[in-house]
Amino acid sequence: METTVDAEVVIVGAGPTGLMLAGELRLAGVDVVVLDRLAEASTESRGLGFTPRTMAVFAQRGLVDRFAALDVALRTTTRGHFGGLPLDFGVFAAACPAVVNLPQVNTEAMLRGWVADLGCEVRRGHEVVGVTDTAAAVEVQVDGPGGRLGLRARYLVGCDGGRSTVRVLAGFDFPGTPATLELFLADVRGCDIRPRFIGEWLPGGVAMAAPLGGGVDRVVVCERGAPPRKRAEPPAFSEVAAGWHRLTGEDISHGRPVWVSAFGDATRLATEYRRGRVLLAGDAAHVHLPAGGLGMNTGIQDAFNLGWKLAAVVRGRAPATLLDTYHDERHAVGKRLLDNTRAQGLLFLGGAEIQPLRDLIGELTHHEVVHRHLAGMVSGLEIRYPVGPGAHPLLGLCVPDLPLEHGAAATSVFPLLGAGRGLVLDLAEDESLRRSVRPWTDRVDVVTARLVDGGSIPKVDAALVRPDGHVAWAAPGGQEELSEALGRWFGPRTAESRE
Incomplete structure (x- = not known):
């Protein structure tokens, strides 16, 4: 029933x-x-x-x-x-x-x-x-x-x-696209494995190893040409140990697996x-x-x-x-x-056959613009959402955890986002800005503070920060009223505040 x-x-x-x-x-x-x-x-x-x-x-x-x-x-x-x-x-x-x-x-x-x-x-x-x-x-x-x-x-x-x-x-x-190869992953106890944190290129593929603490090591076996298999259950550790031996010549078959898994490169x-x-x-x-x-x-x-x-x-x-x-x-x-x-x-x-490409990209990473681009990509720091019109460099990016003085207290931006609400930072003591936010204060907090040290951050007098930390409006450089950005991301103003 x-x-x-x-x-x-x-x-x-x-x-x-x-x-x-x-x-x-x-x-x-x-x-x-x-x-x-x-x-x-x-x-x-x-x-x-x-x-x-x-x-x-x-x-x-x-x-x-x-x-x-x-x-x-x-x-x-x-x-x-x-x-x-x-x-x-x-x-x-x-x-x-x-x-x-x-x-x-x-x-x-x-x-x-x-x-x-x-x-x-x-x-x-x-x-x-x-x-x-x-x-x-x-x-x-x-x-x-x-x-x-x-x-x-x-x-x-x-x-x-x-x-x-x-x-x-x-x-x-x-x-x-479906998987074209199969790779093994295992956490194993009782093996003294040399760490290979970002992988070691070997004639037959790539071996990765990282100590996890408590006598446990993570190993990843990437053999070139290993065909993908449909498995009803995880592979036996003996398969992982055999693949590791083929790649590195090291014997880890005496290890005690915590868990074992196989995965592929399907996209x-x-x-x-x-x-x-x-x-x-x-x-x-x-x-x-x-x-x-x-x-x-x-x-x-x-x-x-x-x-x-x-x-x-x-x-x-x-x-x-x-x-x-x-x-x-x-x-x-x-x-x-x-x-x-x-x-x-x-x-x-x-x-x-890929080594010349590795060498070339490795050489390019010594140029700061390339290094920043790749680091931003894999760290998630490059993500910029199309939040609306404006020219401020922070617009659409995750707000940095800027140090602030709020009244007599020292704080920073991130603790102000703990409740999962919107945030308007008033860094220039702008009363008109605070008035603009009042119809949304059931959803958005307003904090007047002084920026202690902006470091390399572009000049910012005020910012609207979404609950996910991304800047949705900033001044100077805003090309719309703050109230328009508030309406776009936080809905209509409260009924009692409508004129």
Whole structure:
């Protein structure tokens, strides 16, 4: 017998993308149910740390300190790579550092604690078997421990990975190219493996290794010409050890695997991130070679872009057309991601015939403009959304964590974004600007402060910062009234303030 439970938003998938989205929606008071087909949280950790842009996402919500509560120390760095060619994110002086060698299970545990504190319900052992968009709502059929369950939601978001059930049931197109090779990944104990953090090119392919702590090493085996296989279960560790031996001549067969996985270089991108009341985020919307660990990061950033917009629509503060900007902004990022990882795959996995190209690009990275371009691409710091007219250099970019004096207190920009609301920074004590914001103060905070040290940041007297940290209006250089930008991103002014 079916029962019906109403929720404003149903999220399918309790990985980093789904949990990030759930937290964003709960910050705005949206009723959320998260479903996951696994009875227990996964112990596999495909992602190892996060990029500077994702570090900024966590900092903007005050989540970084939650790792310490889990007794997890964050190892940060300004170093990265593009297809194995070293890069330095320090070329962006105000950027957050990257976090490395942090297993994904720790990131998921942090996010689970956050959403639990926000009152979000996660239902495990629930598998979606039917999706119907009625235009008025989305009806979701779920097989769970108690039998068949019918959920009726205003919106459904598929965050359920590269083999997304939601994407298939809702009829999204997912074009691209199939895998051309198979690669192995394993976390293994009891092996004294020489670290190869960004990979070592060898005659037969590429070997990567990184110590994770506690006597565990991550190994990745990339043999050229290894054909893709359809597997019903993960490969045996003996296959990984054999491949490692063929590449390096080293014997790791005595190791004790924590977990083992196989993956490929399939590249696919959903043609649309939204179909009516059904949306996609993370790997459900895009799959690619996991070059540079960008998959989890992109999914978290998808959720960060979508969460406040979906909350505004659900709460009736903005029209549903605001959700179109989620597709417009993040689909472009997804396409860029696929191009980026394809290029990295050629550099990283290609044979001797690619060496002249590696040498040339490596030479070009010594030029600052090229170095900044590639570092911005793999760090997420280059992302600039088409937010509206204006000429200020910060427009559309993620706001830096500028140091501020607010009254007698010292602060910075990121802590002011912790509630997931819009933010107007008044850095020139402009009373007319503050008056312009009053009709939106139920959704937007106004902070008058003094910029302590702008460093290399372009001159800015005022800025409108969206809940996802991107600058939507800035002065000097704004080519529209602040009220127009507020209306575009935060909906109509409150009724009592209309003239």
